[in-house]
Amino acid sequence: MIKLYWSPRSRSFSTLWLMEESGLPYERVLTDISTGAQKAPDYLKVNPMGKVPALADGDAALGEAAAICAYIADRYPETKLAPAVTDPRRARYLQWLFFSPSCIEPAIIQIFTKIEVPTSTAAWGSATQVFDVLEAALEKGPWILGEEFSAADITIGSGLNFAVRLFKMVPSRPAFDAYIARCMARPAFQRAESIAAG
Numbered sequence: 001m002i003k004l005y006w007s008p009r010s011r012s013f014s015t016l017w018l019m020e021e022s023g024l025p026y027e028r029v030l031t032d033i034s035t036g037a038q039k040a041p042d043y044l045k046v047n048p049m050g051k052v053p054a055l056a057d058g059d060a061a062l063g064e065a066a067a068i069c070a071y072i073a074d075r076y077p078e079t080k081l082a083p084a085v086t087d088p089r090r091a092r093y094l095q096w097l098f099f100s101p102s103c104i105e106p107a108i109i110q111i112f113t114k115i116e117v118p119t120s121t122a123a124w125g126s127a128t129q130v131f132d133v134l135e136a137a138l139e140k141g142p143w144i145l146g147e148e149f150s151a152a153d154i155t156i157g158s159g160l161n162f163a164v165r166l167f168k169m170v171p172s173r174p175a176f177d178a179y180i181a182r183c184m185a186r187p188a189f190q191r192a193e194s195i196a197a198g
């Protein structure tokens with residue numbers, strides 16, 4: 001059975017949401033980061049970064065939340081969490097799937113640390129650019145690809161939920177509030193939130 005290594009109140013949330021959306025049977029393996037369990041030698045074999053989340057599926061193992069989303073959506077196409085490889089929407093899907101770790105996360109860290117980086121050097125441009133681009137992409141909705149919910153909504157929705165709703169590091173905008181509300185209305189999101197609360 002698929003094993004999801006997770007810790008309460010952490011970036012594990014997106015992968016809990018993913019697994020709850022997938023409908024796949026999975027085992028949650030509590031890896032409480034407040035106890036240092038993420039640095040245990042056996043766990044480092046699953047995720048050499050010593051961070052949660054991580055996933056093991058038979059002989060396959062990986063860390064990085066967005067990669068776990070990509071893995072589950074592709075390995076189990078019956079979950080209908082990704083456009084097929086031959087579908088033209090696949091291109092935008094991949095862009096948005098990785099937008100959260102590549103652009104939203106660093107933009108949040110920049111806001112938090114107030115570190116100035118030239119926009120042409122910063123891989124995410126600037127925080128303003130990241131959230132302007134995202135706002136434009138979400139204005140139509142209901143999901144980042146339009147009518148169809150996908151794993152990209154899990155990475156984007158988790159990032160915005162964290163930055164805008166929970167930690168208020170990013171000022172809310174009508175398109176963000178409406179999108180987060182749609183994410184929160186999903187039963188899988190609600191189940192993940194209650195699991196993630198610990």
Ligand SMILES: N[C@@H](CCC(=O)N[C@@H](CS)C(=O)NCC(=O)O)C(=O)O
Pocket residue numbers: 009010011012033038050051052053063064065066101
């Ligand atoms: N890039 C990783 C980040 C994972 C991460 O930062 N996890 C934190 C919890 S939110 C963690 O495990 N911290 C414990 C530690 O570093 O010891 C991902 O997206 O999965």
